Structure formats: C-alpha cells, structure tokens
Amino acid sequence: MIGDELRKARQAKEMSQEELAHRAKISRNYVSLLELGQKSPTVDMLMRICAALGISAGELLLKVEGKKRR
Template sequence: MTLRETFAANLRRYRKAVGLSQEELAHRAQIDRTYVSSLERCQYAATLDVIEKLAVELGIDPAELLAGAEVDELSA
C-alpha cells in the first residue's frame, strides 16, 4: 500500500469513527468538500498543512493519518 493509499484509508476511517460527513469535516477544516472526497479516493496528495488541519478536526495526531497497519493486524 502506498503512503497516499494509507492516508486515504486512515482519513476515511477516522472521519467515520467520529461521525463526520466529508462535507462537515471539510467545513470544520476550512477546505473544500470535493477535496476531502478526492483525498479519500487517492486523487490528490495532501499538503502538510491540510494533514494538520484534518487531524485537528478529527482530534488525532497528524502522524496517525500517515501510520500504516500495526504488525498484529497484518498477521491476523
């Protein structure tokens, strides 16, 4: 899995976990809703500034959006 794919999967997972729509997350992070959709579909690569904005609104550390699968998850 590429870093862009990992970011996209983590973004979608964390967004859904906190119960936000793409539109609501985009509004809170002050970015366009279509951009959030494009990030989740791996069409665009996010800048560090955007990663930080999204992480703040999701209540997580920015590194969590880039973190790969845990070793235990891979062996399951």
C-alpha cells in the same frame, strides 16, 4: 493509502465529508478526492484535517505505514 485512513478516521467520528470540510476550512470535493486517493494533502492540509478529526498526524501516518509494511 492515506485516503483510506482519512475516511476511516472520519467515519469513526461519525462525521460527514461536509462537516470535516467545514471544520478544516477546505472544500467537500477536496475531502472526497483525498479519500479516493486522487489527491495528496500538503503537510499543512494534513495538519488541519487531523486537527478537525481530533487525531494527530503522526497517529494517522503510523497507520498508513503499518499497512504498507504488510
């Protein structure tokens, strides 16, 4: 699930949800909903979040796809 990978990436950067939200210019609540799998990001939102995390969207999506295939 994309939310799981977003949370792992955020935690790997030792970043709080609040900090990620600030950097991506979104609400902390939205970050929480994404990580819980209750919301799905738009492409634009995914790009902003990944930029804030310093990772590429492709890298994140490859991890998500890899987990689906297992």
